[in-house]
Amino acid sequence: MKPNIKDLSCKDLTMFLTERKHPAYRAKQIRQWLFQKRVTSFAQMTNLSRELRDQLDEHFSIGRLRIVRQAESGDSTVKFLLGLVDGSSIESVLIPEAHRLTLCISTQVGCGFGCGFCATALLGLKRNLTASEIVDQILEASRTLREDQRITHVVLMGMGEPLANYIQTTKALEIITDGEWGVGISPRRVTLSTVGLVPQIEKLMAETRVNLAISLHATNDRVRGQLMPVNRKYALKQLLDCCRSLPMPRRKRITFEYVLLGGVNDSEEDARELVKILKGIRAKVNVIPFNPHPASRYVRPSDQRIARFRNLLHAAGLQVNVRRPRGDDIQAACGQLQGEELSGDRHGEN
Numbered sequence: 580m581k582p583n584i585k586d587l588s589c590k591d592l593t594m595f596l597t598e599r600k601h602p603a604y605r606a607k608q609i610r611q612w613l614f615q616k617r618v619t620s621f622a623q624m625t626n627l628s629r630e631l632r633d634q635l636d637e638h639f640s641i642g643r644l645r646i647v648r649q650a651e652s653g654d655s656t657v658k659f660l661l662g663l664v665d666g667s668s669i670e671s672v673l674i675p676e677a678h679r680l681t682l683c684i685s686t687q688v689g690c691g692f693g694c695g696f697c698a699t700a701l702l703g704l705k706r707n708l709t710a711s712e713i714v715d716q717i718l719e720a721s722r723t724l725r726e727d728q729r730i731t732h733v734v735l736m737g738m739g740e741p742l743a744n745y746i747q748t749t750k751a752l753e754i755i756t757d758g759e760w761g762v763g764i765s766p767r768r769v770t771l772s773t774v775g776l777v778p779q780i781e782k783l784m785a786e787t788r789v790n791l792a793i794s795l796h797a798t799n800d801r802v803r804g805q806l807m808p809v810n811r812k813y814a815l816k817q818l819l820d821c822c823r824s825l826p827m828p829r830r831k832r833i834t835f836e837y838v839l840l841g842g843v844n845d846s847e848e849d850a851r852e853l854v855k856i857l858k859g860i861r862a863k864v865n866v867i868p869f870n871p872h873p874a875s876r877y878v879r880p881s882d883q884r885i886a887r888f889r890n891l892l893h894a895a896g897l898q899v900n901v902r903r904p905r906g907d908d909i910q911a912a913c914g915q916l917q918g919e920e921l922s923g924d925r926h927g928e929n
């Protein structure tokens with residue numbers, strides 16, 4: 580199969596062009612066709628010579644993702660099940676809010692980090708996505724929108740651990756955030772969420788300007804280690820020290836995600852500890868009440884308990900936000916993405 584042209588770096592595309600005596604600036608034009616005008620064939624690249632279009636067609640494909648299924652929730656969240664060339668599938672979720680339209684995208688098929696409360700973890704890691712597969716989630720979701728709608732924000736919070744697929748993820752981030760030839764979403768509107776891979780966090784913050792979210796979920800190593808096996812490699816102190824030392828522009832904050840699990844990490848003492856361990860970090864906290872899924876043994880705390888946890892953080896001066904479960908009626912809420920394989924509903928289709 581021909582390689583997907585969207586995976587070519589600028590350098591490789593330019594080399595292809597100059598080897599064939601085409602001017603280097605064609606690389607930018609080609610990428611504008613791919614990521615801005617979003618054509619699906621080389622024939623549509625009408626400002627290129629016939630010869631160049633034929634050469635591109637001979638060597639490359641313009642890969643696409645197949646929308647296998649599209650489900651809309653009662654709260655207008657839309658979940659896409661997207662088929663990849665090798666037959667595996669991933670999920671993306673479109674989240675409309677008053678003044679923004681956010682797409683939550685995946686970076687791996689499955690995930691290898693085994694967090695005890697997460698549905699994607701049950702799949703294990705199948706493979707990394709390529710940069711084009713990461714970007715194509717935005718392009719395919721955009722194609723389903725009305726003409727007056729546009730994706731304004733992107734969160735890398737779908738299936739997989741973005742920093743465990745560092746090279747393809749940062750390659751995709753460049754395409755997503757470039758305004759000249761790329762998708763053109765400002766890095767201020769892009770947020771990457773990680774289980775807390777310390778060296779890659781440092782590298783990411785040095786190399787990009789996207790926002791950082793960290794899945795914290797506990798206030799001590801004992802509980803965090805039980806919930807997130809990665810804590811054995813990067814313990815809380817190391818993770819928080821890293822956050823303290825990151826060069827943060829003055830108005831920026833690190834988001835800490837805290838999935839609230841009934842009876843596990845939702846006590847008043849947990850709230851007080853959370854305030855304590857975040858001291859000295861420009862932080863905001865996203866409290867995510869647990870979204871149940873088949874096979875999970877955790878429970879969502881009562882609304883009262885969620886409110887009490889939130890109020891304790893707020894009273895201590897922390898910026899805190901409780902995430903409403905979006906799309907939980909279609910299994911599209913945080914931690915419920917699991918692609919086709921475990922969802923059970925693929926049976927009986929086709």
Ligand code: SAH
Pocket residue numbers: 694696697698735736737738739740741772773774792793794836837838867868869870871872913914915
């Ligand atoms: N691997 C990255 C990206 C996934 S983001 C990370 O872990 O940060 C998805 C967010 O949803 C993470 O904070 C994750 O811990 C959280 N999450 C996972 N399962 C969940 C569930 N069942 N309910 C609520 N949040 C969940």
